[in-house]
Amino acid sequence: MPSKITTLAQTIHFKNKKKKLYNISPLFQYNYYKHRCRVKNAKKFIDNAPPILHLTNIMNLKNNYIDMSAISGMMRTNTEMLEFFGRLNIFGRKESWNDSHDAQWRYSRLAFMRRAVEAIEKENQYIAKRVLNAQKKINTHLKPLSASVGDFRTPKEILAKYKSEVILPPRCGDQHLLLRPIVYFDMEVVGLYPIGRFIIQLYTEAFPQAALALVRTCKEQKLRKLRLVRAFPNLWAEFELRLDAKDTALAADSHIEYDKRALSKNFKAGTLSFSLKHIDTLRKGILSFALSFRTLSVEMKERVAFGVLIRGKRGLYLLESNGTKNGKPMKKVIATEMGVSSKI
Incomplete structure (x- = not known):
């Protein structure tokens, strides 16, 4: 009993309170005991951390x-x-927009669709x-082959030095076939x-041995003897032609004749030329010649032009696109067909 209880009323109140404590359930007494232990072992601690705030509650994203x-x-x-009032076009009208019986049909697209x-x-x-009315013929608007070939005139000044060795045929057409042969090859x-x-139209009087070798190779269709060696963009493509035994013996034994007067000094696009530095290679049986991509303004003193491209400018662009700065072709290029054209 506490020491402060002095009166009878306090004693009765204390006893009643004690009885009430004994009347509670055992589970409650156990929990109360644990709570008293926790309070007894409690330590002083101040929580200074900020409260956790949810962003969704602050920003009210849902609303x-x-x-x-x-x-x-x-x-x-x-x-x-x-848009509805714009279709009605009520602006500028004196009457009301709903007094017209054809307002809903005024801007119909049926008339426009019908005209279309x-x-x-x-x-x-x-x-x-x-x-x-179509016919089976197709007009490609291309001129015939003879239109691209210039007027033929016998180069008497150049042939003067061959009078004792070369006998020209009397007919002009035969002279044209001899001095201006036309060869072709597909790449x-x-x-x-x-x-x-x-x-390509060859100029026989410019370089007889090269023209003869090309005509012979194209006529016999020896595809593997012609190959692309180098291709320099904006300059030319270099080819190599392996000569037959007859042409090799002719180049090795006889003097190699050439004349630069047959073609103009300025090399235009599609000009076949031979470098005089490759004469030793020609004697060994390999003809090296170049096909120019562009017009060369510089005078080529060490090159002899002996042919002109008549058809194939598109192929010339494709051949140029296959070249590189160092001259090595990006892809291998071969000849698939060749021959000699008899048309003049």
Whole structure:
């Protein structure tokens, strides 16, 4: 009993309170005991950490999303209303917009669609007439081969030194075939795409041995003897032609004749030329010649031009695109067909 209890009333109150404590359940007494132990062992501690704040609660994202959806809906509704009133075209009218009985049909697209269909039908009829009147021939708007070849004149000044050795045929056509033979060869990038056909007119009096070797190779269609060695963009492509035994013996035993007066000094695009530095190589049975891509303004004193490209400028561009700065071709190029043309 506590020492402060002095009166009878305090004693009765204390006993009643003690009885109430004994009347509680054992589980409550156990929890109360644990609580008293925790309080007894409690230590002083101050929590100075900031409280955890949720960003969604602060920014109120859900309500913001609802507001933005409502604003978007209102903007869409306003836009539709403006488009509707714009179609009615009420601006500038004296009467009210709803007094016209044909207001809903005034801006119909049926008339425009009908005119478009009629235009398409007319175009189809025009195309059908052209198809019915079409012929089997195709006009490529290309001039015949003879149009690209210049007027032939016998180079008497150049042939004067061959009077004792060369006997020209009497007919002008035969002289043209002899002095201006036309050869062609098709080139192809192996496994990728065809480059095209190169049709070349040779000048026999400029370099007789080279012209004879090219004509013989193209006539016999010895494809493997012609190969692309180097290709320099904006300059030329260099080819090598392996000569036959007859041409090799002729080049080794006889004097190599050439004349620079046959063609102009300026080398144009598509000009075949031979470098005088390769004369020793020619005597060994290999003819090295170049096909120019561009017009060369510099005078080539050590080169002899002996041919001109008549057809094949597109193939010339493709051949140039296959070249590199050091001259090595990016892809292998081979000849697929060659021959001699008898047309003048």
